Amino acid sequence: MTTQVPETIARQATLACDVIEQRLADNLLGIHLYGSAVDGGLKPFSDIDLLVTVAERPDAATLRTLQRELLNISAPPGQHPTLRALEVTVIARGEVVPWRHPARRELQFGEWLRQDVLADVLEPPTTDPDLAILLTKARLHSLALSGPDITTLLDAVPRSDFIQALADTLMQWNTPDDWQGDETNIVLALARIWYSAQTGDIAAKDVAVDWLLPRIPASYHPVVAKARRIHLGADETTAPDAALAEFIHFAKAKITALLQAQD
Numbered sequence: 001m002t003t004q005v006p007e008t009i010a011r012q013a014t015l016a017c018d019v020i021e022q023r024l025a026d027n028l029l030g031i032h033l034y035g036s037a038v039d040g041g042l043k044p045f046s047d048i049d050l051l052v053t054v055a056e057r058p059d060a061a062t063l064r065t066l067q068r069e070l071l072n073i074s075a076p077p078g079q080h081p082t083l084r085a086l087e088v089t090v091i092a093r094g095e096v097v098p099w100r101h102p103a104r105r106e107l108q109f110g111e112w113l114r115q116d117v118l119a120d121v122l123e124p125p126t127t128d129p130d131l132a133i134l135l136t137k138a139r140l141h142s143l144a145l146s147g148p149d150i151t152t153l154l155d156a157v158p159r160s161d162f163i164q165a166l167a168d169t170l171m172q173w174n175t176p177d178d179w180q181g182d183e184t185n186i187v188l189a190l191a192r193i194w195y196s197a198q199t200g201d202i203a204a205k206d207v208a209v210d211w212l213l214p215r216i217p218a219s220y221h222p223v224v225a226k227a228r229r230i231h232l233g234a235d236e237t238t239a240p241d242a243a244l245a246e247f248i249h250f251a252k253a254k255i256t257a258l259l260q261a262q263d
Contacts, residue, residue, distance in 0.1 A: 030147025034138040041204025044233035045077035101161040102129040132165035187227035197258040
């Protein structure tokens with residue numbers, strides 16, 4: 001785990017903080033860098049993950065301006081010589097302290113929303129079960145870019161809510177329509193969920209894949225190994241739908257059994 005912002009993303013992280021601090025001003029409590037940039041898993045196509053905590057719910061006009069300005073300093077993975085994709089989640093502290101599940105987020109900005117942002121569409125604040133995973137990850141490994149250490153700002157997420165959030169995530173992927181166009185990310189996400197369900201910890205994508213490969217039948221190795229190579233920057237197409245579907249259903253069944261055993 002790194003204790004400082006990686007040099008390759010330092011300028012972009014500073015630009016993002018400048019935008020966030022300008023738009024949220026006195027409402028801002030903290031900006032925390034988490035994910036691959038601090039857990040040692042920063043790869044060519046990795047996002048820059050930022051968790052932004054505010055004192056009060058921002059109004060829609062503030063959030064709309066914030067996402068538009070973040071778009072100017074973000075780029076789709078691999079499509080800009082210096083900019084990475086930003087993923088910025090904004091939460092109001094009163095919505096997560098004391099902790100409740102599912103918690104509410106005020107904004108989630110990411111490159112998958114680029115066309116909506118360009119059209120000035122603002123996704124409204126919503127309860128998000130995935131916040132239990134996100135906040136657990138940030139509390140385990142994060143750097144304060146603004147404000148105090150995250151463990152003094154946010155409560156820990158109970159293990160039961162973390163497990164429920166993993167189960168909720170699995171429910172998203174049922175048919176080929178659910179993973180079409182996002183095959184690699186879903187295979188990697190399944191590896192990470194499986195790792196978390198088994199160990200109670202959170203690992204970088206390639207670490208989770210390396211952990212998983214010896215634990216699954218050899219017939220699934222090509223699907224998982226190819227996802228790992230693409231994550232590391234290889235220019236390859238995704239695996240055939242049939243092979244992907246078989247692995248996804250196999251992984252979901254195994255992970256579900258692990259999670260149910262922990263209820």
